[in-house]
Amino acid sequence: MPLRVGYVREHFSSPLLQFADADGGKTFILVECPSGTGQLISRLTNDEIDVAVALTDPLISGIANGSEHYKLVGSYVTTPLNWAVITGKDTKYNEIADLQGTTIGISRYGSGSQTMAYVMALQQGWPTDKLQFRVNNDIRGLLDSVNDGTTSAFMWEWFTTKPFVDAGEARFIGSVPTPWPSWLIAAHPTRASAEALRTFLTTLTTYVRAFDALDARAGPDVAFIQERFGYPKGDVEAWLKTVAWTQDCTTIPKKVVADTLEVLEKASFITAPEGGFDVAHFVNSGIATLV
Template identity: 55%
Template sequence: MSESTPRKLRVGWHREHFLSPLLQFHAKDGGETFELVECPGGTGEMQVKLKNGEIDLCIALTDALIAGLANGQTSYKLVGRYIASPLRWAIITGKESKYNSVDDLKGTTFGISRLGSGSQVMASVLSLQQGWKEDEQPKFKINGQFKPLRDSVNSGETSCFLWEWFTTKPYVDSGEVRFIGSVYTPWPCWHIAASPSFPTDLLSTFLTSLEPYVTHFNSPQAREKEDVEFVSGYFGHQPQDVVEWLSTVRWEEGLKVVKKEVVLETLSVLEKAGVVKPQEGGWDMATFVDTNVAQLA
């Protein structure tokens, strides 16, 4: 690549319907300005790839991104917001497992994709919300990607795992796994993070270019038919499930913003759940947000 050639952005993503506007943008862009790097392990894998210099930006789970930064990761910062609504995490067990309720899961081994991933963070939040005692806290087994997690609950190696509801529903419909509950994030569920070493002007241009696709996908007109057809066609979800999902989700209007209140409230819950340790003297927003790209509101 010559010095005059603009550096192509490498965007980490996970195969979830929330990323539909990004996929539409990529189809239009044709790979000219950015390339997609799929991360089947979810947010935890994206964090590893950011650290290893394999991607430059990702759209990922708010809680795991903030927890990583609070726990000392320096390979990325928040550069924007993405989803305004909470995420519904399904609590999933094996088709023939002995676990039939959330209460049955106390003190058992939960499958997680990676340490620090959303699947681990939300297991700790679930424990907090349920009021489980110290000896009832979940233990964790790292299984990596979605398929090994499903295999693990069916083999009995783990009691359950947490994953996004509608991503998992086809496997429940087919009888491979079962739902025994759900838990919602107490925060807007997706944010955008990027490497501080990537040129900020190119990051800003990318986010500005993505925004019209998000706005259109979020519109009432697109939700009536176009969004349903895209998600159903690309991801294979049943149209009625897509309609139900769309009724629960709202994208942010204005991506290049990070709200201080959201960061602090998320940190407060993560502290109570034991995912991060309280910071003496309070948290410095410079740890979390790249204000060369995002407005701190």
């Protein structure tokens, strides 16, 4: 039975997509989750996928808030994700400070678009217990919401939303990079065999290393992303300068988990138990190695 691997169809997924093309569904199948990490977590919970390549902060906050439907099993992207702050084409909002006290659009509760709103509020000195949200499911719903006035703004990855801004559908009014490496890999604790997960992660490592190599970045990576996603060459080249992948998908740095927990706790998105969090609790030690 092939692993069911949930992912978001974005340029970050390029090495995974190349692996899937070569595998041809023999050992795993991809399950697209266009609404992002909130949808990935929901599908892990509902037995619709076995593995998720997803954003660091929602994965960690989900476990911190008591989810037992998955554990971290690997690393993926080691650089921050640059979250754009996007408003409608004709709104009154011109900078992040203008958003205090307004309703922020998110894809789902527990998604990166929500956790990063807490980080933005923390940076701005806003009371995080006063944040207001409206769920709009996906990028189309979020764009419609900022233009019909039901929300003031939303947060999404910069280059993913840039085509909509270039087309005049929305405006950038700022950005908030994550204070942590942006992508990890999680899996249900019992649904897939340890052997299948280790094989998947070990083989994914070879595709990630190949994609991350300097000679690939100089040409083949650009061509692949242009062909698969239709982004302008200049945007792809600019993005590649900002991103790096792990050299071993089977390892997870303790510091990544600890630092993410610290920021999310400061932002009041999670509450630590008495005695604090145990980093080892977040990781399936039978699959991944904490380093």
